Amino acid sequence: MAKSKFERNKPHVNIGTIGHVDHGKTSLTAAITKYFGEFKAYDQIDAAPEEKARGITISTAHVEYETPNRHYAHVDCPGHADYVKNMITGAAQMDGAILVCSAADGPMPQTREHILLARQVGVPAIVVFLNKVDQVDDAELLELVELEVRELLSSYDFPGDDIPVVKGSALAALEDSDKKIGEDAIRELMAAVDSYIPTPERPIDQPFLMPIEDVFSISGRGTVVTGRVERGIVKVGEEVEIVGIRPTSKTTVTGVEMFRKLLDQGQAGDNIGALIRGVNRDGVERGQILCKPGSVKPHKKFMAEAYILTKEEGGRHTPFFTNYRPQFYFRTTDVTGIVTLPEGTEMVMPGDNVTVAVELIVPIAMEEKLRFAIREGGRTVGAGIVAEEGGRHTPFFTNYRPQFYFRTTDVTGIVTLPEGTEMVMPGDNVTVAVELIVPIAMEEKLRFAIREGGRTVGAGIVASIVE
Incomplete structure (x- = not known):
């Protein structure tokens, strides 16, 4: 069957469901498709084979639907803690999220973890669906749960007081059993999503980049890599780098x-499959990127600015050290x-x-400002951003003249290597003599960064002052 072409006649927005296991994320996704898309039954969304036995969503399922104003791609995110890794790839693709919370249970541990992850991966806006309201008779209790969810969102820097909270029952919507908490609530929810989640500005004029999420082999056609285009445009016939x-x-x-519709090009915000020439299934893997040739370099070493979660936030209970x-x-x-x-820092405490x-x-x-999560034994213990990637790529010699950054200022200095040392390689620890071009207030043990062309290439400490 010939594939139809994808029509771009409305803004395209990526959203997804997040929240605790069994609070009704997949039922809600099914209910939304019932009124706004091509209906997908619960068991069609919850379709990966390993989910059937445990009734837990493992893979991220993508469905599409439309409101009068927008076209939506919807990711049904895993709710089970073992599969937070997929949640990160799913959530990283979201322009907004629907937080599903059972009115009967209130916020649970994974409710908190998913809000934290949404904050870490930069989900800009959240709308709340309080599900299973038919299981709660007491209106005051319902108000209490809503308040609890709002406070939890505020504690992770989302505007908890302003976020729309819609109360309803996904099951009632699927079974047509109570229009007010069923169909009406689903329509109210999507109206809130339409108005509250901003239409994202897509960076289509930047160089093309797509993180690879999955790789498939299609017999007779070749290898397909899938992912969400982070920026730029890719056209059929263009050369790219892996x-x-x-x-x-x-x-x-x-x-x-x-x-499953053909495009002439994929652009920022699209979840696409790209057929690539001359690469077999084993020649490419999740975690790599497709990009415009020469636009992004691979790095092993980088400087990171990171926040280490406290025990209360679900992080480490103990400090960590170098190595x-x-x-x-x-x-x-x-x-x-x-x-x-850093030199002189013995350990890092949770909360630092x-x-x-x-x-x-x-x-x-990687590039500067790329975000990452720090994980240990399957849980998130920190989050950070790449401050500077790489260091020097070449050695330096006597008379090297970088900038030395003390406290609040850069000063050029002339480096003299110790007798018998011909050059210093990236990765070396070394004692050198430095003469600054202007005097700086300093004392022993004062730290500094060594900078070159605006990036940090080393760090050190004043060992002794000569004059």
Whole structure:
């Protein structure tokens, strides 16, 4: 059957359901498709084989539907703690989220974790659906649950007082048993989503980048990689690079699809499948990116600004030290990294904001300001942002003249290497003599950064003052 073309006649918005296991995320998704899309039954959404036995959503299911104002792509996110990894890839694709909370139970541990993850991966807006209201007879109790959810959202820097909260029953909507809490509530919810979740501005004029979420082999056609286009445009026939984890390689995009419809191009915000030429199924993997050639480089080393969660926020109970080896979750993949604390910092406590150096065990496509989660034993223990990627790529010699950054200012200094040391390689620890071009107020043990062309390439401490 020939595939139909995807029509772009309305703003396209990616949203998803988040919340605790069994609070009704998948039922709500099914109910929305009943009134606004091509109806998908609960068991069609909850379709991955391993879910059937446990009744738990594991993979992220994508459905589409429309309101009069917008076209929506909807991700049904996993609610089970084991599968938060998929939640991160699902949530990273959201322009907004519907938080589903059972009125009978109130907020639960995963309600909190999903709100935290939404905050970490930058979901800009949340609308709340208080589900299963038919199980609560007491109006005061319902108000109490709403208040609790609003306070929880506020505690993670969402505007809890302003967020729309819609009360209803996804089951009543699916079974047509009570129009007021069923169909009417679903329509009220989507009106709130339409008006409260802002239409995202898509960065289509930037160089193309798409994180790879999944890889498929289609017999007779080749390899398809799927993901959400983060920025830019990719057209059929264009050359792209595959960056990260393995050596960088080039390929050509020979086809683009969305919701099984053909596109001439994929653009920022689209969830697409891209058919790529000359790459077999094993030649590409989740965690890599497709991008405009030369626009993004892979790095193993970077400086990170990170916040370490407190025990109350679900984080670590104890401090960590240099050589701590957690997982760093970038876009769609976990990579182990080795943390080095700044000179003079002995340990980092839960609740600290800290700048650390990280060396990953494999290179990842990264740029400054890229966000990541820090994970340990399957739970999120921190979140951060890439402050600077890489360092110097080449050695330096005597008479090297970088900037030394003390407290609040940069000063050029001339470096003299110790007798017998010909050069200093990236990764070396070294004692050097420095002469600044202007005097700076300093004392022993004062820290500084070494900077070059606006980026940090080293860090140090004043060992002794000569004059």
